[in-house]
Amino acid sequence: MADASLFPTSSPKRRVRVLLPLPVGDGYDYTVPAGMRLVPGAFVRVPLGPRQVAGVVWALDPAGEVADDKLKPITAQYDTPPLAEATRRFVDWVAGYTLSPRGTVLRLVMRAGQQLTPPKARLAYRLPDPVPPGLRMTEARARVIEILRRQGGGPLVAADLAKDADVTPGVLKGLAAAEGLIPEEVARDAPFGRPDPHLPGRALSEHQAAAAESLSAAVHAGGYRAFLLDGVTGSGKTEVYLEAAAAALKKDPDAQICILLPEIGLTLPFLERIHRRFGTAPAHWHSDLSQGTRRRVWRGVADGSAKVVVGARSALFLPFRRLALIVVDEEHEPAYKQHDGVLYQARDMAVARAAQDGFPVLLVSATPSLETLANVEEGRYDRVALAVRYGPARLPETAIVDMRADPPERGQWLSPIAIDAVTTCLAAGEQVLLYLNRRGYAPVTLCRTCGERMTAPGSDTWLVEHRYSGRLVCHHTGYSIPKPDHCPHCGAPDSLTPCGPGVERIAEEAAARWPDARLAILSSDTMTAPGAMRQTLERMTAGEIDILVATQAAAKGHNFPGLTLVVAVDADLGLAGGDLRAAERTYQTLAQVSGRAGRAERPGRVLLQSYQPESPVICALAAGDREGFTEAELEGRAQLGFPPFGRLAAVILSGDNEARLTRFAHDLALAVPHAEGVEIWGPAPAPLYRLKGIYRQRFLVKTGRRVSIQAVLKSWLGPIKLPSGIRRTVDIDPYSFT
Ligand SMILES: Nc1ncnc2c1ncn2[C@@H]1O[C@H](COP(=O)(O)OP(=O)(O)OP(=O)(O)O)[C@@H](O)[C@H]1O
Numbered sequence: 001m002a003d004a005s006l007f008p009t010s011s012p013k014r015r016v017r018v019l020l021p022l023p024v025g026d027g028y029d030y031t032v033p034a035g036m037r038l039v040p041g042a043f044v045r046v047p048l049g050p051r052q053v054a055g056v057v058w059a060l061d062p063a064g065e066v067a068d069d070k071l072k073p074i075t076a077q078y079d080t081p082p083l084a085e086a087t088r089r090f091v092d093w094v095a096g097y098t099l100s101p102r103g104t105v106l107r108l109v110m111r112a113g114q115q116l117t118p119p120k121a122r123l124a125y126r127l128p129d130p131v132p133p134g135l136r137m138t139e140a141r142a143r144v145i146e147i148l149r150r151q152g153g154g155p156l157v158a159a160d161l162a163k164d165a166d167v168t169p170g171v172l173k174g175l176a177a178a179e180g181l182i183p184e185e186v187a188r189d190a191p192f193g194r195p196d197p198h199l200p201g202r203a204l205s206e207h208q209a210a211a212a213e214s215l216s217a218a219v220h221a222g223g224y225r226a227f228l229l230d231g232v233t234g235s236g237k238t239e240v241y242l243e244a245a246a247a248a249l250k251k252d253p254d255a256q257i258c259i260l261l262p263e264i265g266l267t268l269p270f271l272e273r274i275h276r277r278f279g280t281a282p283a284h285w286h287s288d289l290s291q292g293t294r295r296r297v298w299r300g301v302a303d304g305s306a307k308v309v310v311g312a313r314s315a316l317f318l319p320f321r322r323l324a325l326i327v328v329d330e331e332h333e334p335a336y337k338q339h340d341g342v343l344y345q346a347r348d349m350a351v352a353r354a355a356q357d358g359f360p361v362l363l364v365s366a367t368p369s370l371e372t373l374a375n376v377e378e379g380r381y382d383r384v385a386l387a388v389r390y391g392p393a394r395l396p397e398t399a400i401v402d403m404r405a406d407p408p409e410r411g412q413w414l415s416p417i418a419i420d421a422v423t424t425c426l427a428a429g430e431q432v433l434l435y436l437n438r439r440g441y442a443p444v445t446l447c448r449t450c451g452e453r454m455t456a457p458g459s460d461t462w463l464v465e466h467r468y469s470g471r472l473v474c475h476h477t478g479y480s481i482p483k484p485d486h487c488p489h490c491g492a493p494d495s496l497t498p499c500g501p502g503v504e505r506i507a508e509e510a511a512a513r514w515p516d517a518r519l520a521i522l523s524s525d526t527m528t529a530p531g532a533m534r535q536t537l538e539r540m541t542a543g544e545i546d547i548l549v550a551t552q553a554a555a556k557g558h559n560f561p562g563l564t565l566v567v568a569v570d571a572d573l574g575l576a577g578g579d580l581r582a583a584e585r586t587y588q589t590l591a592q593v594s595g596r597a598g599r600a601e602r603p604g605r606v607l608l609q610s611y612q613p614e615s616p617v618i619c620a621l622a623a624g625d626r627e628g629f630t631e632a633e634l635e636g637r638a639q640l641g642f643p644p645f646g647r648l649a650a651v652i653l654s655g656d657n658e659a660r661l662t663r664f665a666h667d668l669a670l671a672v673p674h675a676e677g678v679e680i681w682g683p684a685p686a687p688l689y690r691l692k693g694i695y696r697q698r699f700l701v702k703t704g705r706r707v708s709i710q711a712v713l714k715s716w717l718g719p720i721k722l723p724s725g726i727r728r729t730v731d732i733d734p735y736s737f738t
């Protein structure tokens with residue numbers, strides 16, 4: 001291991017540079033107290049002003065200007081394995097790429113720092129095997145049991161279990177009294193099981209076996225290679241990439257594998273599949289874990305005992321010791337882009353990491369991003385295809401409903417053709433998905449008397465009515481108020497009217513039309529109780545729901561065997577707006593939602609309700625012509641020099657003083673560099689110009705692919721001092737244009 005170069009404690013220059021997880025500089029120098037042995041990557045506690053902070057030894061013997069006797073000594077070293085050299089290199093690289101201070105990137109690795117101290121002995125619970133059959137079940141108890149199942153039965157520390165399952169300690173005590181839980185004291189975190197790659201996986205189809213073979217061969221050969229596993233919805237891509245993971249573990253039993261998923265795809269059925277494949281629960285990482293679970297996973301990854309790690313994008317920054325394979329499932333998902341702090345695209349960073357460390361990376365999707373497809377076309381990535389669904393399932397038939405020819409009744413949103421199709425489907429005992437990517441009841445609330453649109457205070461955002469909670473909600477700022485009886489502008493009573501549909505309104509229409517159908521809404525925010533969304537997904541899978549009205553929360557990787565009809569209520573919805581990726585995303589989400597239909601024996605059908613049936617996206621979807629769509633879209637991007645044919649960055653200036661902000665934006669515009677292959681547009685007010693009283697101006701920077709956009713930005717922005725009260729954010733490869 002490269003870290004083993006022990007710092008010679010007898011050296012006269014006992015100085016190290018320590019990087020701190022803070023948005024400052026490149027770290028500070030400290031002296032090493034006598035007797036302390038440090039290696040690069042060691043976690044240490046150091047004084048910073050009046051505080052003590054945790055950091056990482058970044059360099060031994062740095063050439064510093066400060067005299068040794070002015071330096072403060074390191075306070076202590078943590079009982080944690082040092083951060084591997086590869087991970088330190090990755091931190092440096094991400095900082096350079098995203099133009100973020102290194103310390104801010106280190107913060108992604110170190111999180112809050114509590115994980116650096118090992119846990120004390122605490123009360124924990126494990127699941128009895130089997131769980132007593134007569135156990136009285138409540139929702140809370142079911143959640144507890146599910147959380148434990150995810151962790152292979154436990155033991156889990158009581159406090160963490162209560163937090164992860166969102167129950168009171170009383171629920172755990174009650175369950176233990178009923179012998180549904182076994183209490184025990186744990187001195188340490190429960191160890192991770194060793195995955196067994198030699199367990200038989202599921203029997204693969206011929207196509208799957210061929211795909212698995214090429215991926216496994218690359219894993220076996222070692223070295224960097226990037227693959228696109230391009231398989232239609234329901235083709236069994238998961239089974240195939242699990243074979244590649246098994247190959248990595250067969251080659252090196254100490255290898256670590258990181259499987260990234262969009263947060264919402266981290267469902268119990270998914271984790272169970274991995275558990276079954278390797279005979280032990282994977283380490284599981286996402287943004288909403290308890291402190292203790294975080295520590296257990298973090299320490300397990302750091303000491304190498306957690307070998308299969310399944311997580312959301314931030315899992316990429318866990319302190320891996322021996323990373324040997326990264327899988328990015330649903331690689332087209334915009335959720336891989338981080339929207340605050342370090343603005344990184346986890347898919348792209350995963351590829352960079354694999355290239356740096358020299359191991360394979362697998363990007364997986366039924367609807368790959370144009371960036372990835374272009375990389376395949378240019379020979380940088382290899383494509384492994386799965387063209388058919390697994391088993392007897394076929395891809396669904398897709399038809400366009402021309403809403404101009406077949407309009408819905410007034411004040412309704414389902415066309416007669418769609419209504420017939422739903423009725424037929426329900427009569428056959430099959431399930432329906434009504435898809436509309438709009439949360440709430442109505443996207444806009446208008447006063448019938450004065451015409452005023454309701455907006456959030458100090459913002460240009462509309463308030464969305466949520467009938468379920470009786471509130472008007474701003475989806476951008478989180479602001480919400482109970483729906484007022486009187487118009488706040490003109491005072492007219494009962495004058496506020498919902499305009500347009502959201503999922504709640506479609507559900508209302510469906511409930512009125514099919515009163516006997518069992519109906520549910522799936523949307524990230526009607527599901528306030530944690531676990532409610534998961535329960536809806538489970539009920540849908542079990543066939544206990546007839547009509548599911550859903551936002552794109554339903555589009556991701558789910559298997560609903562009884563679902564045969566998908567109706568996209570407003571297929572055109574995503575096409576509006578000037579977003580670079582609007583067409584691409586509309587194609588992807590509609591193809592993914594469509595892909596939920598007919599995944600078992602019974603064939604599926606998809607209806608796209610559209611007012612623009614001749615638009616290329618809608619036509620390509622109906623024809624199943626991804627290639628045609630991709631080519632047209634790539635050609636359009638090539639003509640404009642947009643990604644993947646050029647580079648983009650956004651510079652966002654924000655501040656509460658509008659005049660000062662505008663002035664500074666214009667000053668920056670005057671300093672715009674004039675260079676070959678560089679175009680800078682702006683300043684222009686951001687589409688959501690005012691948000692919570694903060695104004696925002698944007699620049700868009702476009703360069704050719706061979707130009708270092710980071711260098712352009714540094715030379716432009718570097719010399720210009722930010723006035724107080726103005727914030728500047730640089731977003732390399734922006735995904736959001738609001
Ligand atoms: N070899 C196999 N043996 C048994 N079942 C399989 C096999 N391959 C796939 N399946 C089943 O087929 C269904 C689809 O598989 P999977 O979820 O991996 O598809 P996918 O390619 O990821 O689809 P999507 O992109 O739509 O999420 C799942 O229910 C899975 O259990």
Ligand SMILES: [Zn+2]
Binds near residue numbers: 448451452490492
């Ligand atoms: Zn009014």
